Amino acid sequence: MSKTKYIFITGGVSSSLGKGVTVAALGCLLEARGYSVSLQKMDPYINIDPGTMSPYQHGEVYVTEDGAETDLDLGYYERFTKSHLSRKNSVSTGQIYHAVIERERKGDYLGRTVQVVPHITNEIRNRIYTLAREHETDFVIVEIGGTxxxxxxxxxLEAIRQMRYEHGSSQVLFVHLTLVPTITAAGEAKTKPTQHSVKELLALGIQPDILICRINKPMTKEMKTKISLFCNVKDQNVISAVDINTSIYEIPIMYKEEKLDEVVLNALGMDTRKLSFSHWExxxxxxxxxxxxxxxAVIGKYISLQDAYRSVYESLAHGGIANDTEVVVHKIDPEDIDSKNVKDHLKGMHGILVPGGFGERGIEGKIQAIQYARTKKIPFFGICLGMQCAVIEFGRNVLGYKDANSTEFNPKSNHPVISMIEEQMEIERMGGTMRLGAYPCILKKGSTAYSEYKSEKISERHRHRFEFTLRYKDEYEKKGMNLTGFSPDESLVEIVEIPSHPWFVGVQFHPEFNSKPTEPHPLFAGFIRQASKLAKKSED
Known part of the structure; x- marks a missing residue:
């Protein structure tokens, strides 16, 4: 029998309580006690993955090394722990039903009626067991999405109930994250929603072992005792999760002070071991x-939604950590920018970043901002679409190609400096047609990228369909935009730079998916370092 312990984290009362960060923080603490962890997200939506979903619906799409388009919570998992995630760490209802229906069509069920129980629940359990078998970690922590x-x-929930029945409480642990709201008029925290949420779970056959309660100030002993009594959970297993308003990286420390990791280990009969956590503190x-x-300044079409560029914001903070610098992000909608007001929007900024995205909306505003960064010598970082916009801006304003564009926005442009990857020209389906996942890149010695990475060969994650049109290579380099990163066969341009500029880098990949607070990405670290130089110069 496997020695792996399974921890399931569910959510109640409200969505967006922070299950993903809780999973990541618990993984961080267990690793600090010398245990190995695998983390998995179970998403209840019927989409196969979030790849074709609007960021307004789902936040950013986080891409794994093997090219899976996943929920943004997997970004927290990788940033907080040593885990290297793959498509097996991300599961959706769509994937489960797709796998079961495919087997039914092949006749694998020998003519039997295919049902939610046992066929769907067995497939869910199989995804969890597969992860445990492949990684042989001490713990598999699974986040059950939704409320x-x-x-x-x-x-x-039925699948994890079955796992508890099969393996017992010594191997399967249920953690339930709920909201304890404060009624504004009375100023009093109310435990009733948590009680009702636990009753919902009990009706499904699940008794939580640990309750984590989101609350705006620490729970009193009396409140914990009340929740313990009415929810049938040990007093010490009621954990207070107070709102954190400074840094998200304080959350593991908060849970450490609440002894969440000790409670989990004790509940599973595991040795608590010595905690090695000073590096995080x-x-x-x-x-x-x-x-x-x-x-x-971060200039993206989805800036109104905090989670749309979550990994970018976190990576900027990591770049700040590397330079002992606080990064204050100013979110600017590119549709608000034009040639007349661009200076008003960007005045006083020490760096300008244009992140990835799809679609034509806001492109002209981004191009105006990039021209401002280029001509005013403000550090600039373009990511994916941001790099493509930098190429378009340079083509229009330096090479003199007034209609320079991407075929994504203008298929009839006389100067399509950005165009679709050739092998995908005939593809019409939106899902699964992009260049996805990690690819190698060769850097030119002497370039900004080479000096930041301190390596000639790197690997970065991609998510795009369009590329720099290679036939323009010589014209761009003659006019001062160097192509400094290529695929190993030199057929795809990965990085563009302007060497006459203090720091102007555009990358076709997504470096934000490879940054951790403990290991800031070299390009974000370099970008913030140069921005802090400009800030110091401005002060002087």
Whole structure:
């Protein structure tokens, strides 16, 4: 029998309580006690993955090394732990039903009626067991997406109920994250929603072992005792999760102070081991006591939604950690920018970043901002579409190609400096048609990228369909935009730079998916370093 312990984290009362960060923080603490962990997200939506979903619906799409388009929570998993995730760490209802229906069509069920129980629940359990077998970790921590009471989550909850029945409480642990709201008029925290949420779980056959309660100030002993009594959970297993308003990286420290990791280990009969956590605590001290500050403009069409560029914002913060600098992000909608007001929007910024995205909306505003960064010598970082916009801007304003464009936006342009990858020209389906996942890149010695990475060969994650049109290579380099990163066969341009500029880098890949607070990505570290130089110069 496998020695792996299974921890399932469910959510109740409200969505967006922070299950993903809780999973990541618990993984961080268990690793600090010398245990190995695998983390998995079970999403109840029927989409195969979030790849074709709008960021307004789902936030950013996080891409794994093997090219899976996944939920943004997997970004937290990788940033907080040592885990290297793949498509097996991300499961959706769509994937489960797709696999079962494919087997039914092949006749694998020998003519039997295919049902939610046992066929769907068995497939869910199989995805969990596969992860445990492949990684042989001490713990598999699984986040069940959605909120208890949602009809979509029921098969997942039934599957984990079966696992508890099969393996017992010594191997399977249920953690339930709920909201304890404060009624504004009375100023009183109310435990009733948590009680009702636990009743919902009990109706499905699940008794939580641990309750984590989101609350705006620490729970009193009396409140914990009340929740313990009415929810049939041990007093010490009621954990207070107070709102954190400074850095998200304080959350593991908060859970450590609440002894969440000790409670989990005790509940599973595991040795608590010595906690080696000073590196994380020192990291948070550094974040909270940064000596410098820079203002970075992030110009993206989805800036109204905080989670749309979550990995970019986190990576900018990591770049700040590397430079002992607080990064203040100014979110600017490119549709608000034109040639007349671009200076008003960007005045006082120490760096300008244009992130990835799809679609024509806001492109002209991004191009105006990039021209401003290029001509005013403000550090610029273009990611994926941001790099493509930099190429278009340079083509229009330096090479003199007034209609320079991407065939994504203008298929009839006389100067399509960005165009679709040739092998995908005939593809019409939107899902699964992109260049996805990690690919190698060769850097030119002497380039900015080479000096930041300190390596000639790198590997970065991609998510795009369009590329720099290679026939324009010589014209761009003659006019001062160098192509400094290529695929190993030199057929695809990965990085563009302007060497006459203090720091102007555009990359076709997504470096934000390879950054951790403990290991800031070299390009984000370099970008913030140059921005802090401009900030210091501005002060002088």
């Amino acid at each position: 208890v009471g949602d009809i979509e989550s029921v098969p997942f 020192n990291l948070v001290k550094k974040i909270l006591n940064a000596k410098k500050q820079v203002k970075i």
